[in-house]
Amino acid sequence: GAGVSQSPSNKVTEKGKDVELRCDPISGHTALYWYRQSLGQGLEFLIYFQGNSAPDKSGLPSDRFSAERTGGSVSTLTIQRTQQEDSAVYLCASSLMSGDTQYFGPGTRLTVL
């Protein structure tokens, strides 16, 4: 079946602009995670959705970052007033249930000029 998809694959934006990153999880997966990976670094947890429960936003680095998940499926990560330090690859992962193996999308490479 189809894996996790993310769009766009690459995004170049100017400092101060808002960006939206999209994630389509594997069909039927109830858990969805967003991570940020800076160049040569590991993965930094951002936010977690599980079904209809309130999301775990504990990893969001600032109030410029927000995310939503509509209808328990597609998720959008929004970064407002982008800064150069936001440049990174943003990875989305989904799992069947919370705690199960995560399957990752190809990521969105964000470059803030």
Added chain:
Amino acid sequence: AQKITQTQPGMFVQEKEAVTLDCTYDTSDQSYGLFWYKQPSSGEMIFLIYQGSYDEQNATEGRYSLNFQKARKSANLVISASQLGDSAMYFCAMREYTGNQFYFGTGTSLTVIP
């Protein structure tokens, strides 16, 4: 304290040889899961292998095995018969079942030499 520690930033292995990538973890939970992921230069994270904290047998998946030493809190990945396509970054991760987060290490870059 770091939840996941990978002390080998880079490793080299001869093709067809076995290699061990180290991972230690820190948790006070009794129930947790350990994962290894491969990230080739294309960037996608590929799930390799899983070990549950209550599993008594070491996990194996084809050429991958996880050397789980619970008392030492280590979960090393062993790749047997290395292939050129194994060249990639490898990340160790842990999931504590009292929380929602997965914790990832900083990764080990593996290069397979022909």
